[in-house]
Amino acid sequence: MRSPEELTVAFRTAGLKVTPQRQLLFRLLHDNSSHPTADSLHSAATSVMPGISLRTVYQTLTDLAHMGELQSIEVGSGSLRFDPNVSDHHHAVCDDCGDVHDVYVTKAPVLRGLDDFSVSDAHIVYRGQCGACSALVAQK
């Protein structure tokens, strides 16, 4: 997603207001590769701005997603995760620690078994063990 400054302009242009709550969320999301949930973002926001509502976090995330600044992904953790990286990429989820990593594929896989389906999007979720967790297991 774009920088907080660019988003400020984009929101005003779209007739949306730029509130302190939104500016905080812009900052918390910018360059954030942790794939946070709405709840974890709310926790982070609360420590800077006590009293900010979880409802506001959801609302702003929805707005950003509609504007294409944010991608929401489902990786089986029970809640939605938000990804400010909107380039064409996929995700690898560690079964041990649950961390989500961005990954890219060299070539889109070719479909088989379905005659007549026009694909507009494909998303791959890899599961396995991340480097940090395999190191932890090895040292035990």
Add this chain to the structure above:
Amino acid sequence: MRSPEELTVAFRTAGLKVTPQRQLLFRLLHDNSSHPTADSLHSAATSVMPGISLRTVYQTLTDLAHMGELQSIEVGSGSLRFDPNVSDHHHAVCDDCGDVHDVYVTKAPVLRGLDDFSVSDAHIVYRGQCGACSALVAQK
């Protein structure tokens, strides 16, 4: 997943009991490629066995999944879907009608951008428009 008869043996062997409720669900799931939700299965079961509990449906689905007879998938429809096809395959979801189709890929895509992650599983969700829905749009 295996046939109702084979599952009956497997359940008894595992120390689990084979109840009429479970036998019905075995039959409803066998060769079912509609990727039903717990709720749609409960509806189907209710028309045959009025009074069967949604809780029992969930319980049996969980048991079957733990035994590897069933795969549970998430395609962004809000609720889990269950797939008795446990071969290595992926899914294509129609954005118009929501139907889920089994698909196979000729070659697993090669990862890029992650040094140290041992992949144990990869699942691809394709989105787009199925043949039936594109035909519907064309005839309008």
Add this chain to the structure above:
DNA sequence: TGCTAATTAGCAATTCATGCAGATAAGGTT
């Protein structure tokens, strides 16, 4: 037939997300 442990049904509880409404504040206008 009887015993025991697994299962069922029904309801409560939980989690994640959205709907709603009154109070508030952004930001263009005067």
Add this chain to the structure above:
DNA sequence: AACCTTATCTGCATGAATTGCTAATTAGCA
């Protein structure tokens, strides 16, 4: 700088999907 319109915020209620809990029931073996 004061004002006005409208979007936004907060808090709470609601909804949807799933799991926890428990008394009553039943499968399946002895």
